Amino acid sequence: MTAFIQYTLQGLALGGFYALAALGLAVIFGVLGVVNFSHGACFMLGAVGAAVLLDSTGLGFWWALPIMTIAMFLFGVLMERLLVQWLLRLDPLYNFLLTFGLTLLLVDVVKRKYGVSGLPYPLPAGLQGRFTMGSVSLSTYQVFAAVFSIVVCLAVWLVLTKTRVGMIVRASTEDAERSRALGINVSRWVTPVFGFGIALAGLAGVLRAPTGSVNADMGSFFIIILFAVVVIGGLGSILGAVVAGFLVGLVEAYGQGYAGRFSQVFIFMLMALVVLVRPSGLFGREEAAS
């Protein structure tokens, strides 16, 4: 039982990274119809940025959170204006390929500048040590990461459901065509939404930095897992991205705990099952027959 609780919390912490980043992926896809392959690279940039910030200016984790989030927002805006926007009217495969090329480029630029070995990133002050409750012992940072990402997901959820901007974004996600017909200027929201999605990936990266090695390749497997997450959740669905993110985190943690080496295979088996039983994803809507 103790082990179970431990794995559950680890899974929630892991799922938090997935949910945050997948949320960004889902919002971007909803409003722009773009599957951003470079989401993993942006996650990596967030973490590497935090490490570089610490190294060059001494600004730690609590500064890196807002600074890198804003920096990645601007990066996203730049990316949309310079590259992505030119292909928006074409088949989404083209932007998929474009952002794939961008991923290769970004990863190797970081590799050349900072090498392949990891950059060190310490646990933030106040979140070191362990958190003991009865027989369960967890790293304080893991608990913080899980709670923090749940709070951010909830905040995004509130913004999307309770504010006017959120309503516009949701309407565009649901049906961009009809939103336009109802007089909403969807194009005006395209750039900020793209930036926002990238910012979420960057935020997830900063949050991940203290838990392991910060290096150029840290986004390479992350993006594949993210794809599995959004396929499971249903790509157009914001709720689906968050729920599937935590679900996949839990599956990975239980797999690691109980099955050892083959843990990540379970994620893909879950994806296979969802594709088989409910091809449009847990929260996705049925596509028209192709």
Add this chain to the structure above:
Amino acid sequence: MSSQLEHKVDVELPAAPVTVAQRPVVRWVMLAVGLVVTLALPWFVYPPVAMDIAAWALFAISVDLLLGYTGLLSFGHAAFWGTSAYTTGLIASNLGLPFPVAILGGAIVAMLLAVPIGYLSVKRTGIYFAMVTLAFAQMVYFIANQWRSVTGGENGLQGIPKNLGPLTDTINADSFYFYYAALPIILLGVFIAWRTVNSPFGRVLVAIRDNPARARALGYDVERYKIMAFVLSAGLAGLAGGVFSISHGFASLQELIWTTSGKVVLITVLGGIGTLWGAVVGAALVVTLEDQLASSGFNGIGIVTGAIFVVIVLAFRHGIWGTARNGLNAWLRKRRHARDV
């Protein structure tokens, strides 16, 4: 959503044979030139690099068969290339069979793997298909990485022998001879692809690509055709991957990782989607470029290939072969028009 996915493909794929290729003379001349260049290649290029070009060309053709002629972007073809590379290596190392037999075995295993993956993946289309194939390929990578007793984990399989009965010593002595020994396998793969796209089966695939609903209404089992195309394509990727692993004498996780799937898509798009010939041109360019960069000691190949990819997708979506063909067609049309007037 699906309405967004359709009708926006910018690349004009040949629904009917195009003007240039329609002329049998042009077709035969192209074929002859292609064969001569293929046969002469190891005289101009370092033979192992020539072999790499041939293997990647067939690999890219297998992707183009799906992307250009069936309308499915597989972003997980490294699974089949790599699975065959490992299987070929295992057969050649453990059973001592001639290498063509080992490669055939590798291709068959790749096709068997493609049956469940294809069955699941064709349930989705467009961008989803790309993501699902990518994820399944990653699963194969994870399994190969962990199944160390068979795959050698991070070390991979090493010392794969080149065995060819009485010719074994000749092909081992010089990679120049090995090129000619392995080339028939590549040419067989190319021939299968060429026959497929020019067969009634190939026309059905194109019909599915252009309008799946209509193909279904005409009574074709769309999903079954897609699975068949997927398995066939995996077999071609398997032939290519087998040749690659025999040629290098090793099979590593590099063969299974998603950047390999991405590289072959890059080659296909760079050459020109839906052209088959483009895959050959793309492979020649990318393999040579990477070889040059690697030997010059530049350790950021992704910066170059990534930038090429971005530029191609933004500005040259027809690829090299597609752009050249469209230009030639426009010129021919203009000339004919001038003559008629």
